[in-house]
Amino acid sequence: METTVRNKQVILKHYTKGFPEESDLMIATALDTMELKVKPGSSAILVKNLFLSCDPYMGTFMREPDSGSSEVAVETLPLLDAFLPGKPIAGVGVSEVIDSDDPGFAKGDFVWGIVGWEEYSTVNSFGRFRIDVNIDVPLSYYTGILSVTGLTAYAGFFEICSPKKGETVFVSAAAGAVGHLVGQFAKLMGCYVVGSAGSKQKVDLLLDKFGFDDAFNYKEEPDLNAALKRCLPQGIDIYFENVGGKMLDSVLMNMNVHGRIAVCGMISQYHIESKEGIQNLPVVIYKRIKMQGFLALDFVDRFPKFLDYVVPYLNERKLVYIEDIVEGLENGPAALFRLFQGQNIGKQVIKIA
Amino acid sequence: METTVRNKQVILKHYTKGFPEESDLMIATALDTMELKVKPGSSAILVKNLFLSCDPYMGTFMREPDSGSSEVAVETLPLLDAFLPGKPIAGVGVSEVIDSDDPGFAKGDFVWGIVGWEEYSTVNSFGRFRIDVNIDVPLSYYTGILSVTGLTAYAGFFEICSPKKGETVFVSAAAGAVGHLVGQFAKLMGCYVVGSAGSKQKVDLLLDKFGFDDAFNYKEEPDLNAALKRCLPQGIDIYFENVGGKMLDSVLMNMNVHGRIAVCGMISQYHIESKEGIQNLPVVIYKRIKMQGFLALDFVDRFPKFLDYVVPYLNERKLVYIEDIVEGLENGPAALFRLFQGQNIGKQVIKIA
Structure with a gap:
């Protein structure tokens, strides 16, 4: 050598x-x-x-x-x-x-x-x-899946959102590395899961491969608020936020009382000159919404627990990565x-x- | 009769x-x-x-x-x-x-x-x-003070923000019914407390009567970001939010890592046609900020504990109402x-x- x-x-x-x-x-x-x-x-x-x-x-x-x-x-x-x-x-x-x-x-x-x-x-x-x-x-x-991406999905969903069986979950950028894991974790938990993505191919994957209950292509929706109401007429208990901007504003209008938002990313806002202002934040008061930014590095102590959770699902092919x-x-x-x-x-x- | x-x-x-x-x-x-x-x-x-x-x-x-x-x-x-x-x-x-x-x-x-x-x-x-x-x-x-207003200040500060001695606290609408209590609770806790209000008379009250460490009149500040940096050069650990809009945007830029924001009200946004968009929300990710809306009614079970906390301070004149x-x-x-x-x-x- x-x-x-x-x-x-x-x-x-x-x-x-x-x-x-x-x-x-x-x-x-x-x-x-x-x-x-x-x-x-x-x-x-x-x-x-x-x-x-x-x-x-x-x-x-x-x-x-x-x-x-x-x-x-x-x-x-x-x-x-x-x-x-x-x-x-x-x-x-x-x-x-x-x-x-x-x-x-x-x-x-x-x-x-x-x-x-x-x-x-x-x-x-x-x-x-x-x-x-x-x-x-x-x-x-x-x-x-077995490092930062997986721990991000795991900690954001389980630790920040405290999900309960039967709750509704919406994931943006749902075909992304973190998103497609969050959606599957939520399904394994017994939640009703809807995702958004930016192409028909990705939406098909969400529905056919990752087991999402419903999904939409945000680029084809003239009204995101209407798309959310159509896919989640019962409202959103948990939002796993990856994109920010107009999607967040529409989600806020559709959140349920005591809803939780894990803020993992806001990729739509990272590279634009003037950020889209979020106008609907006042709803967090009456709806008593918790919105929390997080990074996987704050949860490294959960890493062994996370591996115990995720590896068996991978081995049993219950998780698609x-x-x-x-x-x-x-x-x-x-x-x-x-x-x-x-x-x-x-x-x-x-x-x- | x-x-x-x-x-x-x-x-x-x-x-x-x-x-x-x-x-x-x-x-x-x-x-x-x-x-x-x-x-x-x-x-x-x-x-x-x-x-x-x-x-x-x-x-x-x-x-x-x-x-x-x-x-x-x-x-x-x-x-x-x-x-x-x-x-x-x-x-x-x-x-x-x-x-x-x-x-x-x-x-x-x-x-x-x-x-x-x-x-x-x-x-x-x-x-x-x-x-x-x-x-x-x-x-x-x-x-x-002994009903919704007091419980709002108490639950928002202690339950939502989990304050620690020595942390920095910023309160907007600090001379208001809730704000002037939050500021005093924070001082009793051993925090460094800064408030904003809309007149010189109110700012004087914050400093002279309620024991705030510093205060500013937001109407006289051309740059809220600069005002916050001046009064809280060490950054903000806890923000008790009563006003929303531009103040929130400036506060976000001055929050410390793992900061907490209790969203009690956003009075600046209640009666305007087109709401001011909040542009700086992406900072909640890297700073791992928790922002939580709340209402006192979710904390009625804490009411007896709250009375036990507040009544002695009132009787001992350690709390100005x-x-x-x-x-x-x-x-x-x-x-x-x-x-x-x-x-x-x-x-x-x-x-x-």
């Missing part, structure tokens, strides 16, 4: 403005060679990255942190720094340990956690999880922008090695 | 549109006489009303329920029906029992609960509380519109008898 490499990376060219484009990123191969060894005493872990996760929030990390964009508040995140021009972007990845000065990790271990978008990363143990290879699932699942895998780090930027444009179906993953 | 009366009432003339006006109400004396006796077997309670509470939400109840105004959702309230043109409006009142067919209430009892704005009301026991006359406070306090009392039912409409226009200081009360 080689002992030095020239690391290939996906670099942020410059801070983005407005909707990010593929050309805001570039592929670069380091001029310097990198030794595949960690320094003794450094507590570092050297990993070879195998799979990378594409996530909607990454677009917001490509903007200048102080540019006044309201959703960018990366200083609040302990695990992930803002992206810097000239440096590789970063995200959740699955990696193999090549060398380690940390006693908790050994050469040959498979791990997941935040890594740079590059072939090799030098990382530490903070927020790094060893993968149990005895669990019979594809390694790529640890970019999604779809990945949209693009091969090659050089195709990473294209994969990420497919996601930003909603062209992916299921979890968008890059296979590097 | 007289046995029949002609009941004087404050009647809603017609459903209101836009900002309500005093002329939307009228004073009427019934042509028919009313016997001061309840029918045997009716389980009814006949009360003579002594004090009435003026509350911001009452303005929203004067509009047609189906007029599409988003905050009007009176069907969700078990205790209070929408106001009807030609009928008396209603609200919290303190009354004396004149006659009762309900075994739980006897002639001479003092009670509080929802009553019509009229001299005499026939009511039932649902949501009716007997006043303990051994507690040495003015009877009028049961329109406010200010009432703005107008005399005479015929001056009720004027008192209510004083409140809608923010001209009251402290709890707006009408003394009828």
Whole structure:
């Protein structure tokens, strides 16, 4: 095996403005060679990255942190720094340990956690999880259903929304990585589940593959309020929010008393100059609605419990998990922008090695 | 004592549109006489009303329920029906029992609960509380600090916001009936408390009488965001929301991670044609903010605990409670519109008898 490499990376060219484009990123191969060894005493872990996760929030990390964009508040995140021009972007990845000065990790271990978008990363143990290879699932699942994506769906639905059997659940961006899991968790719980998505193909998937009770293509609905009333005439007890904007405004009008809204994302608002104002917030008073933003990282202590919940369903094929895998780090930027444009179906993953 | 009366009432003339006006109400004396006796077997309670509470939400109840105004959702309230043109409006009142067919209430009892704005009301026991006359406070306090107003401040602050000593608290409409209590509860808890109000006189009261650490007049601040940063450079842990609109948008930008927002009211939005859209909601995600609408009626089981908390502070003069009392039912409409226009200081009360 080689002992030095020239690391290939996906670099942020410059801070983005407005909707990010593929050309805001570039592929670069380091001029310097990198030794595949960690320094003794450094507590570092050297990993070879195998799979990378594409996530909607990454677009917001490509903007200048102080540019006044309201959703960018990366200083609040302990695990992930803002992206810097000239440096590789970063995200959740699955990696193999090549060398380690940390006693908790050994050469040959498979791990997941935040890594740079590059072939090799030098990382530490903070927020790094060893993968149990005895669990019979594809390694790529640890970019999604068995890591942040899955924990996001699980914690947002169960911990934030406290669902009860028979309640009605609406999920936006329901064919997305998080959404299609939330919908299935809700069905397994005995809820009535409706999803929205942005194409006929996705709506068909929701109905035929993921077992949603009803679904609609928001791009084909002239009146979102009417679409919600048609699909959920009994009102909405739980809304799993992924999109924001006009959808949220319409959902608020259809929420039931004591409804709960888990705010996981607001992707429709991430890359527009002037955000759509939400006008119907006053209904949260009489309807006594709880709206709560959350991140999976606040629920890492639930991770073992989450695996106990989700792995048996996967093994029994009671949970359908779809990945949209693009091969090659050089195709990473294209994969990420497919996601930003909603062209992916299921979890968008890059296979590097 | 007289046995029949002609009941004087404050009647809603017609459903209101836009900002309500005093002329939307009228004073009427019934042509028919009313016997001061309840029918045997009716389980009814006949009360003579002594004090009435003026509350911001009452303005929203004067509009047609189906007029599409988003905050009007009176069907969700078990205790209070929408106001009807030609009928008396209603609200919290303190009354004396004149006659009762309900075994739980006897002639001479003092009670509080929802009553019509009229001299005499026939009511039932649902949501009716007997006043303990051994507690040495003015009877009028049961329109406010010792009933819905006080429970609203208590439940919103303690139950929704789970405050901790040393946290920062911002209260809008802080000189109002609920706001001035929340601020004092927060100070008693050991929090750093800032309030906003709409006049210099109110700001002075916050600082001099109610013990707020800082306060500002929102009408004099060209930039609410800057005002909040000046008064709360360490950010806001807890926001007690009474006003909505631009203030909420600015507060969102100044909330700390894991902040909590108790949504008690959004009075700035109740009577305007086109609501101000809230643009900064996406920050709730990275900041993991909980925003929760609530009504005191969901916390009636905490009422005894609340009295145990608040009465000693009142008796020890550790809590300042200010009432703005107008005399005479015929001056009720004027008192209510004083409140809608923010001209009251402290709890707006009408003394009828």
